[in-house]
Amino acid sequence: MSISNLKQKKSRITIFNEPVICRFCSHDVFIPYEVNVNVEQPGIGVRHARDIAICQHCGEVKLFGDPSYYDAEKDNFIWALNQHLLSVRKYKIKILLYVGKRNNDKITSFINKLIQVLSIEVENMSDLQGGVLLQIKLSSLNEMQTIRFIIIDTAKRMNITIKDLTIK
Numbered sequence: 331m332s333i334s335n336l337k338q339k340k341s342r343i344t345i346f347n348e349p350v351i352c353r354f355c356s357h358d359v360f361i362p363y364e365v366n367v368n369v370e371q372p373g374i375g376v377r378h379a380r381d382i383a384i385c386q387h388c389g390e391v392k393l394f395g396d397p398s399y400y401d402a403e404k405d406n407f408i409w410a411l412n413q414h415l416l417s418v419r420k421y422k423i424k425i426l427l428y429v430g431k432r433n434n435d436k437i438t439s440f441i442n443k444l445i446q447v448l449s450i451e452v453e454n455m456s457d458l459q460g461g462v463l464l465q466i467k468l469s470s471l472n473e474m475q476t477i478r479f480i481i482i483d484t485a486k487r488m489n490i491t492i493k494d495l496t497i498k
């Protein structure tokens with residue numbers, strides 16, 4: 331059994347703080363997978379889970395073990411593998427919202443809440459069809475659905491009606 335639990339995402343991987351580097355192209359971005367491999371004795375059919383990492387530059391497959399160990403002296407488990415995910419994404423978002431009677435305080439609170447929760451940046455704000463069109467951008471590790479959920483939930487809590495929401 332593998333105990334490494336690496337996520338199958340583009341990442342840099344370290345073994346005892348040493349970066350894993352592709353021996354062919356010297357790049358260091360990989361996607362790790364857990365695979366089952368046959369162990370030496372042919373015919374016995376013993377299979378073990380191992381970790382492999384595929385170089386995202388040249389496609390070379392690197393097979394590696396997990397040298398994590400138990401330090402009896404310190405009564406401590408020393409984890410060897412570390413993963414640094416690279417999946418920060420940039421989003422551009424348009425929100426068309428209504429707050430009943432034009433209510434700038436409410437819009438300001440809504441924006442402040444989004445800054446607090448999602449670290450958004452406001453790019454533009456304009457009146458449109460009796461509402462307010464808000465254009466914002468943000469960088470996040472969150473998936474698009476999660477961001478959509480957070481925005482809609484935040485608006486709901488503040489009694490703000492979202493008429494249209496596009497996330498790209």
Ligand SMILES: [Zn+2]
Nearest residue numbers: 352355385388
């Ligand atoms: Zn490579």
